[in-house]
Amino acid sequence: MDLELLQTPFYQRALIAAAMIGFSNGFFSGFVVLRRNALSVSALSHTMLPGIALGIFLTGSLSQWNAFVGAMVAALVVGLGSVAVARGNRIEQGTALAVLYTSAFAAGIALLPKLDTRQELEHWLFGDIIAVSNTDLWVAFGIGATMLLVTNLAMRPMLLTLFEPSVAAAQGVPVRLMQYLIFGLLILALVSSLQAVGCVLSVGLLVAPAAIVSLFTDRTSALFWGGGCVGAVGSVVAVLSSGALGITPGPAIVILFGLLFIASYLFSPKYGLIRFKRRTAN
Amino acid sequence: MDSSSHHSDCAHHALHHELVIDSLSVFYRHVPALENISMATSCGNRVALIGPNGAGKSSLLKAIAGLVPKKSGSIQWRGTTVRKWFHEFAYLPQREEIDWLFPITVRGLVEMGRYPQTGAWKKFSSKDDEAVENALRSMGLLDLQQRQIRQLSGGQQQRTFIARSLAQEAHVLLFDEPFTGLDRQAAVSLGKLFEKLAQDGRLIIASHHDLNTAGSLFDEALLIATRQIAFGPVSEVLTEQRLDQLFPNKPLDC
16 A cells, blocks of 8 residues: 555545445445345436436536436436336336336437547546545535434434334324435435446445345344444445555445455354354254 | 223223224225225224225225225224324234344334334333333243344234234224234134233224134124125124125135
């Protein structure tokens, strides 16, 4: 590791961004794991690409804000659209989501050659954490703080909703509101992770941390706070080692979580495969 | 009914706690799920909802729990009209609808029952802890309270959900097919548990599809097929003629 590199402002910013984005996404991954909807989150994350492309297409330039807004609007339209289609009782929500998100992703790819900012767009696909500005840091901080505040204020009704919506509704939990709140926070988390890992890989950051923690403990609170810590530390370590290994930071983050997940799956003292084998052999 | 063994809250009332459903209709869009259902029953009873698939048994339970909007008609509990949810009603869904892999302990699940009292933020008071403790004790779950719910047997899972509704201080327990998926022994003990809950003064309303056991497990029956066919004591409601009409090809031992 290059110590001189550590002293450069852009590298310091990248590390701070990795810690903040890693924590807020890792924290939220607890919801994704509890709700068992990693695949629909993956669908939503892909939807952000055409959103960004459309944002650039309409405004003629690529900036932080039109990319964010484009990504957010596209994810909202496809996500809520799939819910609306599923209301009709004819099409299941997963089916609707799959059709809508692949169409949107295809439209994004079709739109790419028409934009002259193609080069930079790749940063949005796979992340470009080295390029974060001070403004980006404030955006990441704002999103992270909002997510933590809202989830902690509404943790009890949210968990009741995730566990069994009808029982929760019969107890007076505003289930519909909680479902929209969780969905809104998910979109925020996805958008905030764009900078670090890009839209194609963002699911890695939004699922893996809590999935790793869930192999070690059954405590719900640990899924959230543990997921946050794993997300932050993992992201920082990945950024630090990416230079030496000659990998771009975005993929490095997701690869590291993948390796951690596999290692935990095999060796976790509580639910690891190897321990499990040994226990059943006895 | 022996009022001395009655649930303490019930015993204070000169009248039994009465649930009155008056010409209730529920529609999903334009399709009727329930039309013109009327019945009156009170604490201490076990009521079976019986009817073919799609007859509206689940819809009726959900309507009482305030989960689906009523198109017309009313539900009155203890003399007041219930409009939406009410903490004295507890809804217990079918076992398949519950995510048993959700990481939560038996105690954690029972503590969820206190939400109507604590809301989103209030800390657990000693009264809340006591309610949870009592609920666990009366369902014989004290030794299992730290277990994950996925590690329980079917009967224990059922009891955990009942404990949750007891912690909520619910008087009316609304079960969707509680006996489905239980082995024989668990079904027998759930039957005994229903008897005890009713003796303690709770009102049990459950959808049930086993016509053979309805008579021994329940006091009253509501026979429905979207519309109401009959309501009253089980033996009077379940006449052969009515059942032949409702379940033309149904083998008796299902």
